[in-house]
Amino acid sequence: MATFTTKRIEALNVPGRYSDGNNLYLQVTKTGGKSWLFIYRWNGSQKEMGLGPFPAIGLADAREAARDALRLLKDRTNPQDPLAVRRAEEEAKREKPAFGVFAEQMLSDIELQWRNDKHRAQWRYTLREYCKPLWEMPVNDIDTQDVLKVLKPIWHTIPETASRLRGRVERVLDAAAAKGLRSRANPARWKGHLDHLLPKRHKLTRGHHAAMPYSEVPAFVQDLRQRENMSALALEFLILCAARSGEVLGMTWEEVDLDAKVWTVPARRMKAGREHRVPLTERAIEILDSVRLLSLLTSDSEQPKATGFVFRGATAGQLSVMSLTMQLRRMEKGHFTPHGFRSAFRDWCGEETDFAREIAEAALAHTVGDMTERAYRRGDALEKRRRLMDTWEGYLNCRRS
Structure with a gap:
């Protein structure tokens, strides 16, 4: 008959082994540690199988584990050594990797x-x-x-x-x-x-991303600026730069030149496989300054320096793609996608400005013209694109309904 209750187990402090019946024992060490043992005989020898520590393994769980082991031991058609069965199961897990x-x-x-x-x-x-x-x-x-x-x-x-x-x-x-x-x-x-x-x-929506009409983006940005969180800052930065999610979320401080106001995305992170320089507007710099200050304040270094990912998640790793989507959902704009803001930017360029098509496409890091034309167009029109992005920021700063 079982003799234990949880209260009695908690009160036990004398070292020794205490039986609960069905081959189940509670072991109490000299330091007060408590653990469960299943003690049995197999092929004429006494064997012990640990069932885990108390209280992590409670009384009910320990009794259930002992009953399972006892069933293996006393199976009339195929008695098995519980310890050998456990070892075989652990070995099988090791052979099947995660x-x-x-x-x-x-x-x-x-x-x-x-x-x-x-x-x-x-x-x-x-x-x-x-x-x-x-x-x-x-x-x-x-x-x-x-x-x-x-x-x-x-x-x-x-x-x-x-x-x-x-x-x-x-x-x-x-x-x-x-x-x-x-x-x-x-x-x-x-x-x-x-x-x-x-x-x-x-x-499925293949090759097209649900885009917010460009006329609604300024009001959205104003609303976004009221949200003081990393996802909101990253999303606004994405809109200001007309960049892809992966480019923004994978951005590191080593890619940023705050003095020159340029963000250089390496070729390995660009869809076209070519380095892309992004002119940074005043508001984009403000966002980076805010994030950088937060990074320095949370650094353990005596001489802190912003390194690693710019937009970090809760565990200091890279902010996830889903965080931008969730930011849109929290603002009841979940029917749009982060990537769609690039389309909104392109529509605005064509409908509201006189900037050349090539400049707008270059701002989006799109390839323009055939191979011969591209060979003669060696520059990346950084300063022309800077004027374009400054104009885009000015548009976003005007609240629209």
């Missing part, structure tokens, strides 16, 4: 086939950023619901990224199956599987 571990191994094996660093970085970024729910899961245990948990939050908001992510998860799981680490069907497969559970490809 999704994150295997994904990193696979990328190391195949990344040489990719022609540029940007593509390698995109693979790693999307898997690390969006597959966090899968990262620690054994690669063999991942099922359809696990994959949907990753895809559904971004399937409508950033469909192009979601589609690429699905294909990358499918490839990781296919590689795991090829190495004998998965025995189940691939839950990230599209045809005949996820195509029945998610909107079809042709229903």
